[in-house]
Amino acid sequence: AQSVTQLGSHVSVSEGALVLLRCNYSSSVPPYLFWYVQYPNQGLQLLLKYTTGATLVKGINGFEAEFKKSETSFHLTKPSAHMSDEAEYFCAVSDLSGGGADGLTFGKGTHLIIQP
């Protein structure tokens, strides 16, 4: 079975500061990893994904994440936070690029708060 752990249900950073959202996964097969963002009263928007190949993945809105197999991690970063980044962020894992038999397995989410 796969699982995802997101450290910190809430993360607060100042505008312009580095954003770091942590995600660790457990998978018995080579994983496919995703970060989704959810703004209030909206669905999930794909930020970025890792399937195979380069371990540093760049996504939309200046976000990137690095797949580290030895650490079973897929942390999300952004060099400079913007007020518009305030949202809920979900890390997800699957055994296929679009979700295996159990669909995508999501973490509990991290609410990113941007302080002016």
Added chain:
Amino acid sequence: KAGVTQTPRYLIKTRGQQVTLSCSPISGHRSVSWYQQTPGQGLQFLFEYFSETQRNKGNFPGRFSGRQFSNSRSEMNVSTLELGDSALYLCASSARLAGGTRETQYFGPGTRLLVL
């Protein structure tokens, strides 16, 4: 391309009633998955439909069912509603490759169901 659309966006029902939610996938996507999002349990996979057939199912009671039409639109039905069914129900669509592998899932805005 238009994104995934879900109707209605909001619903209020009472215990014991049944409800039907609708999802129209991105044009060309034939796989539709449903997820339930609650504050306590987070995002959980309900089921997936592809080519009008349920392909995968999460760990939910039989009160939760769905179907898919020939145009790939999908409906989800919950019978005998319980208070705990109050949630945001998200639909995601994806393409499937010739070998059956599902591509990245793209989410709709969700239907927020409140059971009183």
